[in-house]
Amino acid sequence: MTGMETLHFEFDGGRVLAPFEPALVGVVASGNLEVLVESAPGAACRVDVDTSARGFGAIWEAVLRDFHARHGIAGVTVSIHDMGATPAVVSLRLDQAMSAVWGAPP
């Protein structure tokens, strides 16, 4: 029996965001995930993933690279607690989290 898998990604480039209130969306539940976006020092976009589904590192990288390309953000840390969400749900939650960061209505 295996436990959670932890993955770390860092993406360069993009515009450094002014400090903002942390944004939390989603829930830790089967097929779902929780995304926390926080201001961070430096000019990187760092993503830490805790996932119950092991062995999908390559897909996480593709999903997150796509997210970074879409939003072009830096100076942030994204923390993900995943319980086997599909890439579609992951992308949706990331976009919802960014909406919350911008303070825009969802």
Add this chain to the structure above:
Amino acid sequence: MTTVADSPWTRQRTNRAARLARAAALAGVHAKTVDDGAIVALLEALIEPGDRVCLEGDNQKQADFLARALTQVSPERVHDLHMVQSVLSLPEHLDVFELGIASKLDFSFSGPQSLRLAQLLGAGKLRIGAIHTYLELFGRYFIDLTPKVSLIAAQAADAQGNLYTGPNTEDTPAIVEATAFKSGIVVAQVDQIVDTLPRIDIPSDWIDFVVRAPEPAFIEPLFTRDPAQISEIQVLMAMMAIKGIYAEYGVQSLNHGIGFDTAAIELLLPTYGERLGLKGRICRHWALNPHPALIPAIEAGWVGSVHSFGSELGMEDYIRARPDVFFTGPDGSLRSNRAFCQAAGHYACDLFIGSTLQMDMMGNSSTATLGRIAGFGGAPNMGADARGRRHASEAWLKAGREARDGLPGVRGTPRGQKLVVQMVETFREHMQPAFVETLDAWKLAEQAKMPLPPIMIYGDDVTHVLTEEGIANLLLCRDDQEREQAIRGVAGFTPAGQKRDRAMVEKLRARGVIRRPADLGIDPRDATRNLLAARSMRDLVRASGGLYQPPRRFRNW
């Protein structure tokens, strides 16, 4: 019945008379009525080795008492039967092969028994003639697979043997017609014998024996989807279907597959569809089982008519109260008919939308997976262009124009085309990719020595592929390379999707072959469950004014 003379032209009739005479001599057989304890002896008297036997196993309704009885006949007397039935659903449907009572099988769908069917085939316990669609198998009942003995299920009989099949009529008329009019024998299990039937669905002179089963026939609530389980991604895809396909083509007549994806569409009509001003413009006429998820749309006045393959448990009173929408008898209850509804879905519907387990880069899709022989059911009839269709509609003409625009010669002859939409999230549960380079169907064909891979819907019939990433309109693709990239272009982060040619995908997007949610004016963040007209079973009950009564297992409040 007068003569039993052995004319070379009446052998089937003579043989039938001999069987009936054997049966009449049994204890427990009183004219047409048979005691339940005499049923095994009756089957042994009626069935001869090598007979083609139809054991009514439908999508929902099962002749379960007769199925059990058939497993109890002596294999020394009754063997080498050729089973011809639409659905293998109960363990008994395969027990007859394991017990040496039957040896050959022609069927349509084996969902719950698909694993064991593959195992028995591998062990040489049975031979499969062919795997059919429903309509195709019913067709063969009248050509080269006519049953000699049919064992069917009805809700009630009267003393003469007239049958009331009730809301779940399903396959019964097709089976009985083929058997009774070709000197075959029909045995019906019924839940009740009554003095006066609510209505007559099958006349008594088509029926030879009636037995009251100790328990009512098993019926599966196959089409009930709890709205609580519909995800935001399914809401998003439903928005795309309504705005990007239904509205775009003006789809008036349609069939929905089984599943949460299409249930989400049904539940979005009175909310999202209403907001888009589409009421009356789309989704007027349905070939559909009475899906509880359609209740809010019906109540909001969206639905003109619904004809059904079968019924759905719990919907009886609701249907009875809405005869302007559903097909009902003079008694008020639903009359379903699988054969007619399949024909209607094939010829009279502008659109079919359903899901699949796997799709390849040509658009071929299959629910066959390794080690399982699941069959087809009705999807290939619904999900295929009706080449014999001649009546025009806005949706059919537009699809036909898109497919043929600019083609030379005979391929450019103007005609319409059915919209066949495959709606799949790019990854299924457990991160199984829905898009693959090669369907499991190919390997399965090899394993099971099938003449063709069991493809459910052929790529050249699929007009649109809808995923959370976008809609690929295959009608607009002019060659196989465009088609492949259009499919990869909506295949998300699956390995097949990541192998896309990005430049070509952007070109296809510019041409409108691929449309992303943003291209349709849809923001995925608007796709919340709040858009669902009902978010729980309880909401569905409320929407029905208390007329819908879900089976116990769906009562979660």
